[in-house]
Amino acid sequence: MTGLGQPPAGLQTVLASGLRNWQLRAARWPWWAQVCGVYALARVFSLLVFLAVARHQGPSPWGPARPGYLDFIGIWDSAWYERIYREGYPAQIPRGADGRALENPWAFYALFPALVRAGNALTGLEWRVLAPLLATAAGFVAVLLVYKLFRQFAGHAPSLWGVVFVSAFPVSPILQVPYAESLNLALLAAGLYLMVRRRYLAALPVVVLMCLSRPVGVPFAAMVGLQLLWRIRRRERDPMPAAEFARLAALALVSCVAALAWPVLAWAATGDLRAYTDTEMAWRGGNLVLFKPWFDMGTRLFGPVGGILAPLVLAAAAALCLVSGPVRRLGPVLRLWCASYGLYLFAFLHPQTSTFRMLLPLFPLALAAALVSRSRAYRVCLLLMFLAGQIVWVTWLWSWAQLPGGGDYPP
Template sequence: MAQRLLTSGIRAWTRMPVTGRIAIIYLCARLITTGFLVMASALSSPASRFGMQPTIGEYVLGWDARWYWWVAENGYPSQLPLTPSGDVAENAWAFMPVYAYLAKIVGLGDWGAGALLITLAAGFLACLALHRLLRRRIGAAAAMWAVVFFANGPLAALFQVGYAETLFLLLLLVAIDLASRHRYGFLYFLIPVMGFTRPGILAFALFLGLHGIARWVRRRTEPLPVRDMWHIVALGALATIVGFSWQVIAAFVTGDPGAYLKTELSWRRNWLADPSPDFFPFEGFVRGAEFWFTQWGMPAWAGLIALIALVTGAALALLNARSVQRLGVDIRLWSASYLLYLLAVFFPQSSTFRLLLPLTPLVGALAVPRSRTYRWGMLLACLLLQWLWICAMYSLAQTYWQVP
């Protein structure tokens, strides 16, 4: 009897449309995350940033969500705020406008409600886009498991708080899929929206350049029409222009040519006693490696060795790992482009885990092994890491390494 019920249940599941299956997976994942947030609230102490027993609504509006809300309500400052020492202070120019204003529109003035609706909807659509992106590369079953890992992953709380990451990721997955299918026309719309949702469009510009080179190398086996060449060049130029345009806008409004970069660098003073007043590519990760290893009681040079090892390991995985190779050239090129972008512009700290979300297509590599024990074990690992992340960033939320 039980065997018959199980068999009929499996048949019903496999006959269900893909959208329906993903909807059920996503709903179950969101219920689990909600449970984790309720547990985090119950464990929250007076020492936490959120105080005793915060509501889930307070979590939705916590951390960087406050900055997006501020942008929607007050816009961007025409004068950069300064610290008592005369340095540029943290301010709204670090946060792009699309998500901020869209949440206010969707919420009919209630920014928190709009932000939650956008992240929830974008997360579901991102699951659909991820399955579409991976299905023809690793197969339908593995693609569905990739969706399971993604919806329940360590950073799944981002589907339920006021951050722009989920909306950006949805746009990104669609953009990668369009580029890989050589349907370039829609990218003229997507690129500006992506570029004003959150930082990262310059990595997409690099990806388009590498994508064009890869198509040129394969032109004898995979035709490269002249119109596609022009599209790739034009889109790369558009992504580059959009990527630098926010700096130009900030400079124009504030009258300070370095307004945006100074704003971004202001956050580094939370970790470094003597941050550089000017931006230099790759300096953030170098200084960060030295900082964290000295915090852990080790010499700074050990951090540099670890950084070199980390970069080398990531490069080898993208080049040689069979499960990653199965994802195809475009996903690997995007991953390499984004990792290089992170190395060039960011300072490594607890938010770096969140900044890795655009590497989501690589989750397909984790779904390739077909062992049932492996897949269920991977799901349990995802849920455990999700709880640990929520507990640290929302329940404890007491110190400098607990910033999502």
């Protein structure tokens, strides 16, 4: 007699055999089909999570209760991108009576809405349909490039598991909504791949586009500069001909210029030197002081003593992660990128619930997670944790539920 709630032994055998046969067939697919299959399954799971949570969504600033899928994913910053798509950017920065900038579209980079506008001209499809399609398609391109990048450091199996972890990461539902994250991930993965392959001139247009999609230009420029210094320091063991030095130096220079492109464009369009920086401060409610927001948030969460120690412990943990064995296997470019981006977040970010989404560019660590152990049980357990995290993230942060003081935590 079988236990309560357990399928008969014969059914278990059939299911196990069917799963093994499916795995064997899938293993014979070309790498790109396996990668796309993994990503498609992850996005279907996220779709089901969105649909389930939308059924419990009450009225929100964007519409009535129980919205459909396309309406539900079109909220939060999606609405800002749609506004840019329809109206463009304001010629002046809106300011309050105290002179402080108000929230406005200049906080959001132009490449994603511009591509949707181009797609509209070609297909006639409107934002509501075209923007999620473009974001999802960019996600497919991103994971293909992520796999190609991971294969520079590991075999097929751990690289594919790295793609699994990127695809199922708790904030990965953002890759199928009208945000610029999937587009930026594709461009970032392409830029890092070209860096690893030392195709520095080919990386130039990719880096420029990346810097017009999301604000990752500063840490990327820092990474390229550090890589240049690293190559100079190791030139006796790893010779760097003059032509290669010139190409890498050119990429470093272009990266620095591109990192400043959006603030300069905002200045040129509005005549306001501080147009972009003041707009960013509108979401903070105060002036930027490097590193201070982390200690302020630490004090708020853990008290005066714990608030000082918590950011330092977090920074120490990040440093230990970067010198760990699995991360060292990623090579200098990816390690320098993770270090540069992590330092950028620590210096400039105002920590809040959106911080989880900001961790997505640290995607190379997904390969390190796959390299921690070859145990299938470990990898499957981590995958299940990520899938459960998606449910938590969508339910807690994407769904709107007004706080007692007004507003809600942003995703």
